Amino acid sequence: MFTGIVEHIGTVAEYKSYDETSSGGGGVSVTISDATPVLSDCHLGDSIAINGICLTVTEFDSDTFKVGISPETIRRTNVSSWQAGAKVNLERAVSQDVRFGGHYVQGHIDCVARIVSKEKEGNSIVFGFKLRDATYEKYIVEKGFICIDGTSLTITQVDENGIFYISMIKHTQEMVVMPLKSIGEEVNIEVDLTGKIIEKQVVLQLQNQISNENSPLGKLIEKFVEVKVKEFLKN
Template sequence: MFTGIVELIGTVQEYKPFDDSESGGQGVSITIKDATPILTDCHIGDSIAINGICLTVTAFDADTFKVGISPETIKRTNVADWKQDAKVNLERAVSQDVRFGGHYVQGHVDTVATIVSREAEGNSIIFGFQLNDTQYMKYIVEKGFICIDGISLTVTKADDTNSTFYISMIKHTQENVTLPLKSIGSLVNIEVDLTGKVIEKQITLALENQISNESSTLNKMITKLIDQRIQEHFANK
């Protein structure tokens, strides 16, 4: 589990695709450097989020660590853009003594979005994004949480019709994450707030159970309404 509070900006040192991968099966093996501050308590098997993707440390030294990434993760995220020397956001999995300053982040990226706008507003930047998979727009709401490239942010505006949403990034955050380094047209990783998914699942299951049960309250209400409409129809004949 993560908070979406980026600890450090790292650098891609090596990107070894597919058959050359030693630790990622048929995916890729990636080595991140400039990571000394977050490796002081590192162990093999630890989870570190890279641009919001929860990944497992397979090797490390004083300044670098290696992870393996599967083909499924590559398809769903912006990993393909992680060329050598690319800057990435890093966050270790939370420990018991970490203040929860962001929001509950799994590190399970849902989809990617394209940066469609960026405008200065005082010392803040207003970024606009358009989802590649519109199905996730239902989980993005104004003033709701969203994780973009591993950064916990608040949605300032959501446009369901065009599958676009906006965030405002303050100066402090700009100086400690990679998003301001990206240009319009760049892809970012998106993890929507898990709360919306859980609520949707619970409501769906509850409705399905009610509908499948002939003696349920919902089924009785539907039957009563249908009977009323039928009676009204024939009464007006």
Template sequence: MFTGIVECIGTVLEYNPYDDSESGGQGISITIGNAESILSDCHIGDSIAVNGVCLTVTEFDNGSFKVGISPETVKRSNVASWIQGAKVNLERAVSQDVRFGGHYVQGHVDTVANIVSREPEGNSIIFGFQLRDQEYFKYIVEKGFICIDGTSLTVTKVNELSNGGAFHISMIKHTQDNVIMPLKSIGDEVNIEVDLTGKIIEKQILLTLENQISKEDSTLNTMITNIIEEKVKNFLDK
């Protein structure tokens, strides 16, 4: 679990599309440097969020660490753009003594979005985004949480799908100085993890409705039956 509060910015040292070493796992591996500040308490198997993607440390030294990348992660995220020299946001998994300054972030990226606008507002920057996979748009609400490239942010505006399907965030100066978003340009991709709360609520509502519909004597079916009977009675009485 993570908070979406970026601890430092790392640099991709190597992207290996087929790493047959023991720590590479015969798949894609990435080595990330400039990470000294988050490796003092690191262990093999620890989780580190890299641009919002929860990844497992398979090898590390004082300043760098290696992670393996699954095909699912490549499909869901912007990992393919992590070429040598790319800057990435880094956050360790939370511990018991960490203040929860952001929001509940799993590190399970849902999809990517493209930056479609970038406008200054005082000392802040208003970024606009459009999702690649529109089915996640329903979870994005004004003043709700969203995690973009591992950064916990608040949605400030939502244009519904009928009006372009964009959403916006406002990034204050402090955040600009400590994350990679300001380094990106219009058209660039970012990783998106929508707020888990919306998914949970939707799932519970669907399960409850399915359970109610499947039982003839359920409260829902009884209510629907009563409404239909009342409508039929009113129609026949006319």
């Protein structure tokens, strides 16, 4: 679990792809350098979010660490666009003494979005995004949480075309990689888990109610159908 409060900006030092017949199984291994601030209490097997992706540390020293990335994660994220020298957001998994300044972030990327606009507004930058997979647009809510490249942000507006916007203050601009990106580049998106949970519970409850003819909803539907049938026969 993470907070979406980026701790440090690291650098992709090495990006190595593996074919499906190798031990890497079609995935990639990535080495991150300039990472000393997030490695002071590191252990093998620890989770560190890189641009919002929860990944497992397989090797590390005082300044670098290595992770392996599966084909599924590559498909869901912008990992395939990474290259040596790229800057990335880093955050360690939360511990019990961390103040929770962002929102609950799993590090499980849902999809990517493309930056479609980038405009200065005073000291802030307003970014506009369009999701690659429209399935997730239902979770994009004005004033709701979203995690973009591992950064906890608030959605300020959603337009009728599904484009959503965030406003990034000057302090955040100095702490994360997004201001370095240009229009057309992709970012990793994790929608708010709360929306998924609520949707799942509502769907399950409706399915249970509909399948039980004696449930309040079942009786309501039966009454509604009865009234409509009577109206039809009367006409």
